[in-house]
Amino acid sequence: MLLVNPEHFLSLLMSTENTTQTVVVTGASSGIGQGIAIAFGKKGANVIVNYHSDEEGATHTLKQIEQAGGKGLVYQADVSKEEEVISMFDKTITTFGGLDVLINNAGIQKDSDFSHMTLDQWRKVIDTNLTGQFLCAREAIRHFEEKQNESSDKSIGNIIFISSVHDIIPWAGHVNYASSKGGILMLMKSLALEMAPKKIRINGISPGAIATDINDDVWKDEEKKKELLKLIPYKRIGQPEDIAKVAVWLASEESDYITGTTIYVDGGMTLYPGFVDNG
Numbered sequence: 001m002l003l004v005n006p007e008h009f010l011s012l013l014m015s016t017e018n019t020t021q022t023v024v025v026t027g028a029s030s031g032i033g034q035g036i037a038i039a040f041g042k043k044g045a046n047v048i049v050n051y052h053s054d055e056e057g058a059t060h061t062l063k064q065i066e067q068a069g070g071k072g073l074v075y076q077a078d079v080s081k082e083e084e085v086i087s088m089f090d091k092t093i094t095t096f097g098g099l100d101v102l103i104n105n106a107g108i109q110k111d112s113d114f115s116h117m118t119l120d121q122w123r124k125v126i127d128t129n130l131t132g133q134f135l136c137a138r139e140a141i142r143h144f145e146e147k148q149n150e151s152s153d154k155s156i157g158n159i160i161f162i163s164s165v166h167d168i169i170p171w172a173g174h175v176n177y178a179s180s181k182g183g184i185l186m187l188m189k190s191l192a193l194e195m196a197p198k199k200i201r202i203n204g205i206s207p208g209a210i211a212t213d214i215n216d217d218v219w220k221d222e223e224k225k226k227e228l229l230k231l232i233p234y235k236r237i238g239q240p241e242d243i244a245k246v247a248v249w250l251a252s253e254e255s256d257y258i259t260g261t262t263i264y265v266d267g268g269m270t271l272y273p274g275f276v277d278n279g
């Protein structure tokens, strides 16, 4: 019979306590990023609220973090620009003395049928969604590698890639977006393999339909919403908090043995919903 090691059990219990994490959340002025930043604030974290152009949204996020008991700062940076990303991570380290978690969240859509898709639409989406996540991950990894501790048995750093169900579900009329998210899936997995021996955990969260600005043309329109719900077996559109709770857990010691995994937070959207009463 396998006996429970009391020291291990005690350390598991202690792992549920709050420890102050320093967390960079990209694209945190709205939607899922805002929800995640506030959820970390509730855990007492130091949160770097990255934004691109919506300073008011970012300031609102920071206020909510502070009201919830966390600390933070707002930081303007375009995640697709190398120098801006490097400066953001430098600022994080000088202000809070380190980094524990990166939430790679910033993302955009520029939709078009394929034959009319411009090179600019293709590049903007790939630059933000894929290259942006690469640049931020690279800076986070550089920092994690500096705090490398050979004897550490637990994670010394966490990266969570916010991808999409469209990293596995093809999406007509959104080839640039689906390609960026498919790229994120292999970026995440390959990096997880490279970093696991260094006790750096890399995971993904792939949301289904979450009510935010990116898709408000759909969930604010009753007819389109009805059509969308046909693709969601759980029969509700998700909220940023649905993603935020998973992100906080996935960046905590509670999930220390998980790396290279994607959690689909999608109300069953990836379950081939057409088969519910068909086939």
Ligand code: NAD
Binding pocket: 026, 027, 028, 029, 030, 031, 032, 033, 050, 051, 052, 053, 054, 077, 078, 079, 080, 105, 106, 107, 108, 128, 132, 162, 163, 164, 165, 206, 207, 208, 209, 210, 211, 212, 213, 214, 215
């Ligand atoms: P959103 O539009 O509210 O948030 C996107 C954020 O990214 C915004 O704050 C925006 O300012 C920021 N951003 C855009 N370009 C940037 C840049 N170059 N540098 C820094 N920040 C930039 O939409 P959201 O739904 O909260 O999207 C967040 C992430 O979730 C995206 O990666 C998106 O692809 C993904 N996602 C969303 C859904 C959904 O249904 N809402 C589903 C699957 C995946």
